[in-house]
Amino acid sequence: MQRTMFLAVIFLGFMSGTRAVAKECGSSALPPSAQKLLEQRLPNWRIVTIPDLSSDDQKLWSENYDDKCPGIIEGNFITAHSFAVSLIRQEKASLMQTLVLLEPSQDGYVLRTLSEASQTAVPNVILKFPPGVYRDAERTRSVQTKLDGVGYIKLEAAGTLYYKTRQGFKSLEVSE
DSSP, X not given: OHHHHHHHHXXXXXXXXOOEEESOOSGGGSOHHHHHHHHHHSTTOEEOOGGGSXXXXXXXXXXXHTTEEEEEEEEOSSSTTEEEEEEEEEETTEEEEEEEEEEEETTEEEEEEEEEEEEXXXXXXXXXXXXXXXXXXXXXXXXXXXXXXXXXEETTTEEEEEEEETTEEEEEEOOO
């Protein structure tokens, strides 16, 4: 019961702080140099959209996040105007998913993988977590973030918060 309430607070508490890229939900929602980098480095992958979600998740997403894209968020993850992008690809009978971060650089964007490609039945969505203190579901570990974090979440189920530290990106499980 306590874990369920904690997760509800995590998932619903950040709706107002989440700035997903509105309406446009494909690579065209990204700056041209970011689009080009994704196309070059991750051909055959596409950004998670509302129709990719289960019917229950589509309803939950639409009720809480309106027309925002579940696969792109902009934030200060490393520097201002960075983008987190959740991508999927069909491989025979398997749906694969990965999470990447696009960081602005002098030459356009740099791509960082936060979550390696793995098989999934239902795609994760991404949410922006503002700087703050976060605890895992068991409340055994807490972290203080100074920059925005990326929540990589199965709606109403499980999630991982990716956040930047001096040593690079780390993660915190925010579910069971």
